Amino acid sequence: MKRSTLVTILALALSAVAAVGPEAQTPQRVVFALNWFAVGDHAAYWVALEKGYYKARGLEVELQNSKGSGDSIAKVDTNRADIGLADAAVVIPRISQGAKVKIVGAVFDNTPLNMWMWKSSGITKPKDLEGKMLAAPPGDAQRQLFPAFAKINGIDAGKVKWLNIEPAAKFVTLSEKRADVVADYLTGLPFYEKALGKENVASMPWYKHGFDTYSMSIIASEKTLAERAKVLRDFVAASYLGWRDVMDNPKAALEIFKKRVPEIDLALIEPNLMLGLELMKTERYARNGIGWVERAKMCNTVELINTYMPDMPRKVGCDEVFTNEFLTKIEPPRR
Numbered sequence: 001m002k003r004s005t006l007v008t009i010l011a012l013a014l015s016a017v018a019a020v021g022p023e024a025q026t027p028q029r030v031v032f033a034l035n036w037f038a039v040g041d042h043a044a045y046w047v048a049l050e051k052g053y054y055k056a057r058g059l060e061v062e063l064q065n066s067k068g069s070g071d072s073i074a075k076v077d078t079n080r081a082d083i084g085l086a087d088a089a090v091v092i093p094r095i096s097q098g099a100k101v102k103i104v105g106a107v108f109d110n111t112p113l114n115m116w117m118w119k120s121s122g123i124t125k126p127k128d129l130e131g132k133m134l135a136a137p138p139g140d141a142q143r144q145l146f147p148a149f150a151k152i153n154g155i156d157a158g159k160v161k162w163l164n165i166e167p168a169a170k171f172v173t174l175s176e177k178r179a180d181v182v183a184d185y186l187t188g189l190p191f192y193e194k195a196l197g198k199e200n201v202a203s204m205p206w207y208k209h210g211f212d213t214y215s216m217s218i219i220a221s222e223k224t225l226a227e228r229a230k231v232l233r234d235f236v237a238a239s240y241l242g243w244r245d246v247m248d249n250p251k252a253a254l255e256i257f258k259k260r261v262p263e264i265d266l267a268l269i270e271p272n273l274m275l276g277l278e279l280m281k282t283e284r285y286a287r288n289g290i291g292w293v294e295r296a297k298m299c300n301t302v303e304l305i306n307t308y309m310p311d312m313p314r315k316v317g318c319d320e321v322f323t324n325e326f327l328t329k330i331e332p333p334r335r
Helices: 003-025 038-050 067-079 088-096 141-152 167-175 187-198 220-229 229-248 251-259 268-276 283-288 295-308
Strands: 028-033 057-065 083-087 101-106 114-118 133-136 163-164 181-183 203-206 216-221
Touching: 028 229, 038 057, 038 229, 038 251, 038 268, 057 229, 067 083, 067 088, 067 101, 067 141, 067 216, 083 088, 088 101, 088 141, 088 216, 088 295, 101 114, 101 220, 101 229, 114 167, 114 187, 133 167, 133 251, 141 181, 141 268, 141 295, 167 181, 167 187, 187 203, 187 268, 216 220, 216 229, 216 295, 220 229, 229 251, 229 268, 251 268
Parallel strands: 028 057, 028 083, 133 163, 133 181
Antiparallel strands: 083 216, 101 216, 114 181, 114 203
């Protein structure tokens, strides 16, 4: 082989390596802060791990549990996590308070915000919560947003007491009647039916009482948006591929979830997951892809929080809260 030819080949090889860049050569570590301990809402991320969707994009993903949306937002805002899960209606006041985070995709297209109580409690409307003991972790979405829910429904928030509990203590707190009401997502129904008995459970879905907002969302820090745009876009795409597979075959997804997180109880997680999937079967997702954030609905969510949430240092602008820039269209399965 001629020396000139060899030099040309080596030059081309070096150019190819340089073009690929360090992100492709070295796996990019991503810490993803979940909003809770392992529940059905998280199955998609374990599916994405198991099927190699993250790995195929050069990502090495670590999933971390958190103690509610307030906790996961704090992790992302302080760069203890790169990306996280949090309720949109908690993200908005946190931005008002100075958090440098942004929603980059939705999970639930309809809100699961809710309160659980014993059917025998006599609590049937929001005003009945006055004089009652409510329980939730301090960072829980429903607890963070209760002042806004109270204003909308004419509740004197000063007449409501709160009991601080750990996330895993929600079901037992209500079953042992240490509190009158526990704040938790509608998707938690199977856990409360097990703890209280099916015939004894009552709920108060917030969307039935004037609080229909965007809810569970994927968030990222300003640092991640600015410095790791490709990593973020790849993570979001891989995650929604996981959600697509969960929607297409929940049974197979649950098998993967159990393999990855052996301590979960499938008898509870399966109905928990299926309730969550119902919140994602929308025309909006069918038309625009899983995770698409509709500006009009998000702006309505922001306006609701700006209007009713107390102690907001400033009103938040709609475009401060979200972007669809990092979405790759992942269509839900067609049935």
